Each structure stands twice: as C-alpha cells, then as structure tokens.
Amino acid sequence: MDRLFALGRKRRARPVKRKDISKRPRRQNEFYRERVHDPYKTRLKLEDPTVCPQCGAIYRDGRWSWKKLRPDESAREEMCQACQRINVKYPAGEVTLSGEFLQAHKDEIMGLVRNTEKVENEEHPLHCIMDIDDEDGNMLITTTDIHLPRRIGQAIFDAYEGDFDFNYDEEGYFIRVSWRRDE
Numbered sequence: 342m343d344r345l346f347a348l349g350r351k352r353r354a355r356p357v358k359r360k361d362i363s364k365r366p367r368r369q370n371e372f373y374r375e376r377v378h379d380p381y382k383t384r385l386k387l388e389d390p391t392v393c394p395q396c397g398a399i400y401r402d403g404r405w406s407w408k409k410l411r412p413d414e415s416a417r418e419e420m421c422q423a424c425q426r427i428n429v430k431y432p433a434g435e436v437t438l439s440g441e442f443l444q445a446h447k448d449e450i451m452g453l454v455r456n457t458e459k460v461e462n463e464e465h466p467l468h469c470i471m472d473i474d475d476e477d478g479n480m481l482i483t484t485t486d487i488h489l490p491r492r493i494g495q496a497i498f499d500a501y502e503g504d505f506d507f508n509y510d511e512e513g514y515f516i517r518v519s520w521r522r523d524e
C-alpha cells in the first residue's frame with residue numbers, strides 16, 4: 342500500500358491551513374522562493390520576448406503567457422521548462438486519486454481535473470498535465486509544475502470532500518498530492 346494513502350487515511354484533511362504557501366506572510370513566501378530550485382529553470386535570463394517553439398507560449402516582462410507576438414516583433418526561440426519536462430518525461434508533481442467514491446464518479450472527477458488544468462493553464466502556460474494513467478482503478482496524474490497538483494487536489498476536495506493531503510519535497514523540487522474517498 343502506498344505510503345501516501347496511509348497518510349491520507351490517518352488525517353482528515355485541513356488543506357488550506359497546512360503548508361499552504363500562498364497563505365503565508367510575504368517574507369516567508371520570499372524565503373520559500375529563494376530556496377526553490379527548479380532544475381529545468383533556465384539559468385540565464387531569457388530575452389524579451391522569447392517564444393517556445395513547441396507550445397508557442399511567449400515569455401515577456403518576466404513571465405510566460407499565451408499572448409501573441411505583435412506583427413512587428415520577432416522573438417528568440419527557447420523551449421520552456423514545461424516542454425522540456427514533457428520531452429524527457431520528468432514531472433514536477435503528481436496527484437494520486439483513489440477510493441470507491443472515485444470508481445463511482447470517475448468521469449465527473451476527471452472532468453473536474455481537466456477543467457482545473459484548463460483554468461490554471463490559461464493564466465500559467467507552464468502549468469499543465471503531462472499524463473493521466475489508470476492504475477488498477479487509481480488515477481495517477483503527473484504535471485509539469487509544482488502548483489497544479491495542489492490546485493487539482495483542492496478542487497476535488499472542495500467539490501467532494503474526502504481525504505486530501507500533499508507533501509512538498511523542497512530538495513527534490515517535487516510535490517505529491519493524494520486524494521481518497523471511499524463512501
């Protein structure tokens with residue numbers, strides 16, 4: 342049995358109160374950012390604008406977006422971190438969904454997963470789902486970033502309750518989220 346499932350059963354989730362980085366005061370948030378090390382983050386500052394030749398996202402003013410280039414603009418090409426991770430199948434996060442309730446409501450729940458990704462991805466082109474696998478009825482979702490897994494877990498928890506837990510490994514730059522509901 343996966344250790345995460347064991348964790349999920351022991352504790353009723355109070356996801357917003359624990360380890361929720363976005364709710365922390367600003368100073369701690371900055372500290373967190375300094376220590377985070379994404380191995381796929383480009384060390385050199387990207388030129389402004391830069392376009393990802395694979396997904397078409399545009400880097401401008403310090404962030405990636407889906408805005409188009411102006412007709413008079415030309416951009417350097419450089420692959421974004423999300424596409425780099427997709428190409429080598431190296432996710433930054435995973436979500437494991439399990440339990441009898443999941444089996445009974447799988448289409449609905451996976452619809453919510455897709456929709457959560459869509460909303461997140463519109464704002465953040467580098468946050469996306471890499472793969473969805475059905476492993477003996479449990480759903481394993483991998484992502485290109487460390488933020489989307491928690492958004493997915495939170496969205497499912499908000500809609501269906503159950504047990505929601507997450508564990509962020511700072512050193513490895515990897516987040517594991519689990520959600521389970523049996524009845």
Ligand SMILES: [Zn+2]
Pocket residue numbers: 393394395396397398420421422423424425
């Ligand atoms: Zn890309």
